[in-house]
Amino acid sequence: MEKWTKVSWEEADEITDVVRAAHCAFWCEPETKTLRDTPIKALLMMQLRFDGLLGFPGGLIDAGENILEGLNRELREEMALDNARFPVGKEHWVSAHLRQTQQPDGSFKKTQVCHFFSKKLSKEDFYEIEKKQLEADHWGYENFGLIRAPVLEFTAGSVAEKYPGRGFAWFLTHSFISCAREQMTEMIISEGILTKDEINRYFEMSRNPELHEKLINSSSTTEN
Numbered sequence: 001m002e003k004w005t006k007v008s009w010e011e012a013d014e015i016t017d018v019v020r021a022a023h024c025a026f027w028c029e030p031e032t033k034t035l036r037d038t039p040i041k042a043l044l045m046m047q048l049r050f051d052g053l054l055g056f057p058g059g060l061i062d063a064g065e066n067i068l069e070g071l072n073r074e075l076r077e078e079m080a081l082d083n084a085r086f087p088v089g090k091e092h093w094v095s096a097h098l099r100q101t102q103q104p105d106g107s108f109k110k111t112q113v114c115h116f117f118s119k120k121l122s123k124e125d126f127y128e129i130e131k132k133q134l135e136a137d138h139w140g141y142e143n144f145g146l147i148r149a150p151v152l153e154f155t156a157g158s159v160a161e162k163y164p165g166r167g168f169a170w171f172l173t174h175s176f177i178s179c180a181r182e183q184m185t186e187m188i189i190s191e192g193i194l195t196k197d198e199i200n201r202y203f204e205m206s207r208n209p210e211l212h213e214k215l216i217n218s219s220s221t222t223e224n
């Protein structure tokens with residue numbers, strides 16, 4: 001069993017004997033629409049990992065590296081990111097989560113600190129970075145493809161009436177690595193993409209068993 005707690009940058013710094021990781025959400029406001037003329041509020045750059053889970057680019061901080069050095073190195077390895085053009089710095093920091101893992105005697109041991117960053121890009125830079133991923137050393141090895149996580153909701157028309165939750169609420173039901181789902185929702189709120197109330201409503205919808213049934217059974221008959 002695991003426990004996750006949010007900690008500040010300074011508190012995270014003081015925790016010793018833990019593994020450290022750092023990941024980053026690159027995102028943009030594409031100002032484009034998708035099906036049924038639905039506006040896309042934001043696109044978040046996530047990745048399909050080697051283990052089948054969704055997460056953000058980044059990784060473990062090596063011995064001798066600080067958080068920012070390790071994060072920028074990982075972004076270069078996983079996405080072929082040009083660190084000079086797209087540096088991630090402390091100003092992009094969003095949160096740190098401390099993982100505590102239950103031991104055989106029932107006590108909890110601090111095992112990992114996960115730092116998270118968010119960097120807004122222009123639509124053009126976002127699309128360019130996506131294309132460059134194929135040049136990354138770890139593409140097809142750890143990163144099985146950068147994906148666009150679409151923050152949107154169908155609010156009008158027959159699709160919205162028949163399948164409420166299509167869009168971001170349904171996206172939330174995927175399987176995410178570690179604390180990536182919490183990190184994602186935190187940055188969506190802190191960047192002003194959605195309000196806390198909107199996110200809470202999407203979580204409610206994504207946990208609704210009747211809605212799930214409807215969505216899953218709709219796959220052969222659904223309209224686009």
Ligand SMILES: O=c1[nH]cnc2c1ncn2[C@H]1C[C@H](O)[C@@H](COP(=O)(O)OP(=O)(O)O)O1
Pocket residue numbers: 021023054055056057058059060061074112114142177178179180183
């Ligand atoms: O997106 C993420 N958010 C939070 N934690 C994550 C995320 N992706 C991975 N992780 C966890 C899983 C592991 O405990 C470490 C490092 O994972 P990974 O990114 O696979 O590390 P390497 O590239 O192998 O260094 O963080």
